[in-house]
Amino acid sequence: MKIALVTDAWLPQMNGVVRTLTTVADELRRRGHEVEVISPDLFRSVPCPSYSEIRLALTGPREVGALLDRFCPDAIHIATEGPLGWAARRYCRRRGYRFTTAYHTQFPDYVASRTGLPASVIWPFIRRFHGPAENILVATETIREQLREHGLTQLHHWSRGVDLATFMPDYPPPDLFFELQRPIQLYVGRVAVEKNIEEFLDNGHPGSKVVVGDGPALERLRQAYPQAHFLGRRSGEALAACYAGADVFVFPSRTDTFGLVMIEALACGTPVAAYPVPGPLDVLSPGSGAMAERIEDAIAEALSFSREDCLAAGRAYSWDASTDQFCDGLALISREVQMARLQAAAA
Template identity: 65%
Template sequence: MRIALVTDAWAPQVNGVVRTLEAVRATLERQGHSVAVISPDLYASLPCPTYPEIRLAIASSRSVGQRIAGFGADAVHLATEGPLCLAARRWCLRHGLPFTTAYHTQFPDYVEKRTGMPAAWIWRYIRWFHAPARAVLVSTPSIRRTLAAHGVAHLRHWGRGVDLAQFTPDAPPPPAFAGLARPIQLYVGRVAVEKNIAAFLATRHPGTRVVVGDGPARAELERLYPDALFLGALGGRALAGAYAGADVLVFPSRTDTFGLVMIEALACGTPVAAYPVSGPVDVLTAATGAMREDLGAAIAEALTRDRTACAAYGRSFSWEASAAQFLSALAPIAAAEAA
């Protein structure tokens, strides 16, 4: 199948959305499918207000449609709700072509945290954007319930996976971990206000707090929490080593739809501490982590979990299963034209 994947989130951005799309594309291509990524790097762009690392493409529906048509797409998937996917949406509707969408990000909550704009206003846009989609792909049961409660229909499950060759318990820890006071409590992800990292850094469990990742809040957090170690962004085997070398992964976000870093950490044998919110409640089990409104208590409890059980559970998430779910949800253009 020839799949046009339109997305406002793509490299050089480093986040769970981009990593998911890259992994699923690679898996589909190994299986013999062709995937054309239509992303902001193909167009002139502007920095996103309050988030300059994210580029907003300046693209007409015609220009995006020409790429889809020129590729000869058998199916079209719109991965995000930004301007590039909005242009693709207009083109598909104008030409009567079916498409699928996905809900990767708690966009209403993010906008509210960054701008103070009521989330209810953004939910109106979310409902409108996804309404014509043949299927809206969601990663967890709790996000599915949230979307249904806000009037979004045609929901289909699309889980996440782990690169099991990369993320293993024997990955060597980074040299920076040598000599650190234990337990090492690790955060991995974007360093941004919506990730609630300050709640983690403010906990007082003995040991060392380590942050892996980069983003607009890093400088301020380094100033406020000088006792924490900030390592910047890591990838591949170096990231796996950070997971494997830590004693617990702390996932302080209250706004993520899934939390890819949790299953990567688990595959490396590292338990997870989190709040009892969407994402963690869908991913973690009593044997692999702890969820408490008191994050410090969750950290203490997670440290008692068996690392072998964590690794076994983490290995149950595969990109092959994720790609199969994605593929089965697509709306073939030929079938729509025949009807």
């Protein structure tokens, strides 16, 4: 099958959305599918205001449509609500092509945290974007319920996975961890305002706080919290070693729809502390994740958990199952449309 994946989030940017899309695309290719990624690196782009790592493509339906026409896909999946997503959506609507979308980020809350606008102002934009989709791929039941409340009901379950060959508890801790006061409290992810990292860094539980990742708030937080340890971006075995060497993984975000880093931490045997919000409520189970309105309370509880139980919880997720769910949710362009395209190409 030929699958077109349209996304405004792509390499070299690195976050949970990009990791999900790149991993599933690789798995699709391994299974013999042909995947065409339409991403900002194919166009002129400008940095997103207040978040320069995100590139906004300067293009429209004609240019995106030309790439889709050339590829002649069997299915079109639009991953994000950015300029490329809107361009592909318009193209599909004009051609009468079925397509799917995904709700990766709580976009109204994300915009609210960056602009001060109420999230309610953004929901009409979300309903308009996703409304015509054949299926909206969503990771958790909590987010599905939220979308249903806003009139979006064509929802399909698409969970996440862990690279179990990389994320496991067998790595020695980074050298720095031998010098730190225990317990080591770890955050991994984008260093940005919507991730609520200040509440992690302000928590009063004894021990050391370590931040892995980069983003627009990194330098500001380094200056504001000199007692914390900021290690920058890490990946692969170096990242797994940070997870495995920590005593607790802290997930302070209130705006994520899943939280891929939580299951990566669990797969390394590290318990998770979080707020009782969408994402953690769906991913964490008793004995592997603790949730409380005071993050200090969640940390204290998580430190009592068995690392073996955490490991078992993390290993329940696989990218193979995630890719199956993605394929099941795709909407094939109709046979009639495919035949018309073939006839036009042969004429």
